[in-house]
Amino acid sequence: MKMMSYREAIREAMMEEMARDENVVLIGEDVGCYGGCFTVSSGLIDRFGTRQVIETPVSEEGLVGVAVGAAIMGMRPVVEVMYGDFSTLASDPLLNHAAKTHFMSAGAQSVPLVYRTPMGSGTGAAAQHTQSLETLFTNTPGLHVVFPSTPCDAKGLMKCAIRSNNPVVFLEHKNYGQMGLVPDDEYLIEIGKADIKRIGEDVTIITYGRMLDTVTQAARVLEDDEVSVEIVDLRSLRPLDTRTILDSVIKTKRALIVHEAPLFGGFSGEIAATIASDSKAFSSLMKPVVRLGGREMPIPFNKHLEAAMIPQVEDIVKAATSLFG
């Protein structure tokens, strides 16, 4: 095992796949010598040249559409869009085209594309650069949607996403410097498999992306209060590993769901419904499912307001505690 950052893990996955297959091509704005907005692609252009690292004009809709067209012809593009918020611009090629091409051609065409983009707050970049828009994609059959939380998961999922013959929306959190252990040997992490990041007995907390860190801190606090927390890190939102969620809830009999996006219409609703629709999981619940998410507001610029509008460690501790007694 070796220590590396979330950023380095994604970069290493891309490098390994680009070296393995010259049809794996990074496409995006400023992904060359600048290294991409969050320097994830630093050094790739030096190693792979402009044949495998294609810098584009500021044309999010166009460049993602171009990547879809290239993918139809055999390229395996990894498209970087510098902020997840700009997915609104890329939504036509992704939702109307990439997601439907295999179906509408009755399997004659496929779109082996990875759409990489960072989501979430904590950067002081205000309301148009900090949203968590995962539900823009999760209700569209034809797409896979993954949101790794750790360097290890990011690397394994990225390699799998690149090898997938389906379009994969690969959401990144912005704590790119987060360090973690990554295996030395090559490995893949299958899309659609959740991971139990912490084994516990008393309450299941289901989360994904950057919130895993906050939830883990909360679990340590709860442990001091002799509450044993099981953490289910979804890693993949579509397909969703419902089995792992249900098994954990059936075991602990209590469920708390945490994400950064606003609650209303948020992905936690899908998870809560998954639990409520399963008679064994539902009947095992000691208390109704609790959800925590961002406030129903655009993300403020002000540092303290920005931090306060998403679930905090104490919010999670309080919500988990409310499931007892």
Next chain:
Amino acid sequence: MESTSPVAILTLMIRSRTFERKIEQLFRTHKMHGTTHLAIGQEAVHAGVALGIDSSDWIVTTHRCHGHTLAKGSSVEAMIGEFFGDKRGLSKGLGGSMHLIDLKHHNAGSSAVVGSSVALATGMALQLQRSGSDNLVVAFFGDGASNRGVVHESMNMASIWSLPVLFLAEHNEYGMSSSAKKMVSVDSIADRGSSYSIKSESIDGNDVELVLSKVRDAARYIREEKRPFLLETRTYRFSGHSKSDKLLYRSREEEAEWAKKDPIGRYSQILVDRGEITYDQIAEIEQSESENIDTIVASYLEDHQELTLEESMEYVYHDEVSL
């Protein structure tokens, strides 16, 4: 690719016209479900483009895609099957009239989000260029779609990367009910080429031999100069936008003026004058094309076969690679 003899070209245009008239009737009488977008009057563009490029060159079309698809070589049977939602259709009844795709004939499919397909075509050209292919991609779009931002983004990218794209503006005067005179900032869409350093030309799209020759020139330019090209073809949609169009936005006088420039009528006259064919022989072609389509339609009406919902769901995702 089919022969480019004058009689073959005329036959192709007649097939397209006959096909569209039959389809119009089938939708009108509710024998076909959904909606359809006819391109009656634009046959010279479709024939000229499809015959002016190599059979291994690609086309990416629009919601108004019957003519392009026929001209590129697809079978009438497979197209009509698709319109009936039959599993013997081009995409097993999952795409329908606006989404005709036929990879065997290098038709990469159509987007019904007008203009979006231009980016797909540009991306296809990028991969063709990377793989050292000599082929080009024709990106069809209409005057309405010419105003989409993504069309402009695509032209810019095709220019900076010198991609083998033939941007084919099929200017038929109307985007749905909206006149290009009111909606497009330039008299000729070809004028927009200079904004992207893309060479361009505007031509009479109802003169099939002119379209054929200009498309050949453009294709040669794209291959030799390794630059994209923008060709505007001026034509007219005799049919309405879709099956529910009452044509309230244009005058009968205007339609009559364009009717005089009907590409099939004009070409028929030219070939008769040249002694290549007689009107009787043209009538025989029309009769034969009509009977052929009637036979195909009758067979689908008699024996309809469709995918089950479960079978259709098999196409949502490509099989995953095994780990």
